[in-house]
Every structure is written in C-alpha cells, then in structure tokens.
Amino acid sequence: MPTGSRNISQDFLHSWEAFDRTFAAQPQPASYSSGEDSESLNHRPPRNRPMAPEPFSTPFGSHASTSSSGPMTPGDSEPLDHVWGAVRKAKEREMAASPSKIKSLERGRSPPILHSPLRRGVPLQPAAQAASRVPSPAPPLRRQRSIVEFRDSPDGTRVTAKFDIPGVDKEDMNVTYHPFPARLEISWTIVEVTERDVEECMTVREERTVCRTILLPEGTRFDEIDAKLHRRLEVTYPKVRAARAKPRTPTPQRRGLPRHGGSERTLDAW
Numbered sequence: 001m002p003t004g005s006r007n008i009s010q011d012f013l014h015s016w017e018a019f020d021r022t023f024a025a026q027p028q029p030a031s032y033s034s035g036e037d038s039e040s041l042n043h044r045p046p047r048n049r050p051m052a053p054e055p056f057s058t059p060f061g062s063h064a065s066t067s068s069s070g071p072m073t074p075g076d077s078e079p080l081d082h083v084w085g086a087v088r089k090a091k092e093r094e095m096a097a098s099p100s101k102i103k104s105l106e107r108g109r110s111p112p113i114l115h116s117p118l119r120r121g122v123p124l125q126p127a128a129q130a131a132s133r134v135p136s137p138a139p140p141l142r143r144q145r146s147i148v149e150f151r152d153s154p155d156g157t158r159v160t161a162k163f164d165i166p167g168v169d170k171e172d173m174n175v176t177y178h179p180f181p182a183r184l185e186i187s188w189t190i191v192e193v194t195e196r197d198v199e200e201c202m203t204v205r206e207e208r209t210v211c212r213t214i215l216l217p218e219g220t221r222f223d224e225i226d227a228k229l230h231r232r233l234e235v236t237y238p239k240v241r242a243a244r245a246k247p248r249t250p251t252p253q254r255r256g257l258p259r260h261g262g263s264e265r266t267l268d269a270w
Contacts, residue, residue, distance in 0.1 A: 148212065152239065161214060163233040175227050175235065182216035184235065
C-alpha cells in the first residue's frame with residue numbers, strides 16, 4: 001500500500017481513539033473507581049477498526065467501493081466486462097438486422113444471419129435463407145379466349161363475325177342495325193340462377209346484358225347484312241378497305257406558292 005494510504009489509515013485509527021477518549025472522560029457513577037478506569041482507558045491498546053473504503057475507477061467513471069477490503073482488483077472487474085461485452089454484441093446484432101439509413105453503406109454490407117423462430121441460436125441453411133429473401137413469383141396471367149372470331153371471305157369483299165356464346169337462347173339475342181352512322185349492335189342476356197339454403201330455400205336470378213358494336217362501311221344497306229344462328233351466331237357484312245386514288249395532274253401555279261399534288265388514301269366500300 002502506498003505511503004499516503006498508510007497515513008490515512010493511521011489518522012483514521014487515531015480518530016477512533018479520540019472518539020473513545022471523549023466518551024471515557026464523561027463522569028462515572030460513584031460505585032466505580034474513577035482512577036483505575038481512567039488509567040485503563042488511557043493505556044488501552046488501539047482497537048482494530050475497519051479501514052475506510054477507497055474509491056475505485058472504471059472506464060466510464062469513478063464509483064465508491066462497497067467492500068471494506070480495499071479497491072477493486074482486476075479479478076472483480078471481469079464480470080462487468082462480460083456484461084458490457086454481451087450488451088455490445090446484442091446492440092451490434094440489432095443494428096446489423098435493421099436497414100441502414102445511408103444507401104451507400106448497403107452495397108458492401110453482408111446480409112444478417114437469420115435464425116429459426118423454433119430453435120433460437122441455430123442459423124438457417126443457405127437454401128432457407130435464399131427462400132426467405134426471394135419473394136414468390138406472381139402467377140402468370142392467362143390470356144382469355146375472345147368470344148368473337150372474324151374471318152374474311154375468299155374474295156375479300158365480306159367479313160363474317162362468329163360469336164361463341166354457349167348457354168344463350170335465340171330469344172335472348174338481338175341484332176340491331178343503325179344507318180347513321182352505319183353500325184351493328186349485337187347484344188345478348190346471360191341469366192344465372194342460383195339456389196341458397198338459408199333457413200328457407202331461396203332462388204336467386206341474375207341477368208347480365210352484354211353488347212358488342214361493329215362499324216360498317218358508309219352507305220351499307222340493311223339487305224346487305226346476313227345473320228344466322230347455328231350453334232354460334234354468325235353475322236356477315238361488307239368489308240371496308242383502303243383504296244389508292246389516282247394521282248392528280250399538276251396545274252400551273254403562281255411563283256412563290258407551293259404545289260399541291262401526290263397520292264391520297266380514301267375509304268371505299270365494296
């Protein structure tokens with residue numbers, strides 16, 4: 001122990017002796033012999049009083065020691081090092097699992113180790129980690145089959161539209177001709193009947209009307225349209241095609257004005 005600590009311990013023991021003398025100097029009852037007691041107190045050897053605790057220091061600050069044996073030794077500080085080490089590791093794992101606030105740091109950052117929720121502390125296999133990171137692909141979209149099929153006639157002057165509408169009767173179909181503008185409207189009604197057993201038997205009838213519009217060449221007459229129903233509804237009407245017009249002969253123009261000429265595309269009905 002250094003010299004300063006010895007002086008402190010001696011002063012501490014002398015202070016306890018002064019404390020004893022203070023209480024020993026009080027008047028005693030007459031039954032006691034004052035001479036012998038005072039001499040015995042004055043020549044009494046010093047008592048082994050406990051030493052005052054000395055403060056110890058840690059990397060985070062100084063604290064008072066609770067033990068009377070002296071300052072904390074390196075062996076006493078080892079449990080605290082283990083505690084602080086466990087706290088630091090837990091904080092590092094928490095920060096590694098959380099996303100980084102700086103996007104540039106995520107490039108060189110290794111992915112965190114995932115743990116199984118059933119068995120703690122057991123890392124998952126690489127295949128399980130890849131499956132947990134990669135989302136399941138969305139199911140492919142299937143192209144719905146169209147209910148209308150268009151076919152040209154062998155000479156290319158007419159078009160036949162075939163409607164595949166299963167479960168629809170002839171009474172529920174309607175073909176309407178509109179001259180201005182020339183068009184066809186094909187509509188049909190789909191009836192769905194369902195029965196529900198809720199306390200009492202209940203029948204639900206749902207009707208849904210579907211309409212399709214077909215544009216016709218300008219000047220198409222009603223008698224040029226043919227419609228028939230044989231498993232499928234077939235509507236035949238004239239076809240519209242683009243015809244190239246004859247080039248115009250150039251006409252003399254004044255100087256400074258642009259010339260007008262060339263080919264033009266017009267719509268013609270067969």
